[in-house]
Amino acid sequence: MTSRAGVDVRPITESEFADWQRAMNVGFLREPGLSEEILDARREQFTPGRSVGAFDGGRCVATFRSFAQELTVVGGATVPADAVTNVTVTATHRRRGLLTRMMERDLAAAKERGDVVATLIAAEYPIYGRYGFGPATSAAEWTIDVPRAGLDPRRAGPEDGGRVDLVDAGDVRKLGPELHERLRRTQPGVVSRDELWWRVTTGAVRFWPDFKEPYYVVYRSAAGEVEGMAAYTVDDEWTDAKQPLNTARVKWLTGVTPAAERALWLYLCSIDWVVRVKSGWRAPDDLLPHFLPDPRAAAVTTQADWLWVRILDVVRALEARTYEGAGSLVLEVADRAGAAAGRYRLEVSEDGTGVCESAAESADLSLDVAELAVLWLGDESAVRLAALGRVREERAGAVRQADALLRTSRRPWCPDVF
Secondary structure, eight states, rough: OOOOGGGGEEEEEEEGGGHHHHHHHHHTTOOSSOOOHHHHGGGGOOOOTTTTEEEEEEEEEEEEEEEEEEEETTSSOEEEEEEEEEEEEOOGGTTTSHHHHHHHHHHHHHHHTTTTEEEESSSSSTTTGGHHHHHHHHEEEEEGGGGGGGOOTTOSSOOOEEEEEOOOHHHHHHHHHHHHHHHTTTTTTTTTHHHHHHHHHTSSSSSTTTTTEEEEEEETTTTTTEEEEEEEEEEEEOTTTTTTOEEEEEEEEEEESHHHHHHHHHHHHHHHEEEEEESSSOOOOOSSSGSSSGGEEEEEEEEOOOEEEEESSSSHHHHSOOSSSSSEEEEEEOOSSSOEEEEEEEETTTTSBEEEEESSSSOOOOEEHHHHHHTTOSOHHHHHHHTTTTTTSSSSHHHHHHHHHOOOOEEEEEEEOO
């Protein structure tokens, strides 16, 4: 066993990229080796200084990567984020503090760059709270029992004058980015997608040897404007009696209007031979079940935490979003790492804009920076967190006032995995 001091944690060089990728695959219990074609594709993600490895005797035993991202907050503004991904520690080197060393290095650099928050999708729940991250959004997956949904089998398409068309990958790369930007302007929790994201999701760049090209479908309004798009695959299952048992699996579905979402879901439920539709990860308050004549035909099969957020700059974070009404709160924020610790006064005007600054007066609420992240995007209730002992009310009525200011009418949602 090698001591903590004997393991070198540092940014990798381009020549170490293949070893780093192999270590990441081992950490995620994937086949270790990668073809040169896949390695060359993944090198497009390499940014000097943002891919970190832990090396023991020249062998990479832990991996960590971050990249620049924008996160949409309540009200439609965006903040710069440090997106954390590819985090692994090889089983031979667990409990050595390697993740802590990599995380502390990355968050310090993010703070120095001026990032407002850090983000990640947590594979395991217990890990990231100790670094100040909190689960700021949730996601749900529905399975639709198509025969039970009550849809008219004679239905031919949207009844609002719009139309649904199959398109190819090139159309998705052309039309998708602008559609996603429209979604980002309205949906808290959505993160930016760069040009590489669109090439990977459409197979122009192959990160995975088993990539299966999906079907792509677009919804255009009666005015001809693209308002929705989806990617899906379909399996090939039949009973011995030659009855279809096929499942359509949605990889992603973007709709910037309820009409677009309705048209795309009803299209997916109308495909011949498809008896089940798996929705992919959606917002927990998604409208999907209520587009069906029988909402019970859409059953939640998975629901869990999704986007985790770590606030690095409390003032900029609280001033970036809008609020549900006027009011004032003084927050005592604890942060073991020190990046966000302090006492802050949030003043919200009648138009829902907030001003935040350091405060000297007594706190209304005391909470950890991880709990502040949980409240910041509007998904969680301060009343609930107080009941769980995760927020302490210092002034009577403060938790209810926090809910009145912070909670949103629709829940935040992040449609991406990164």
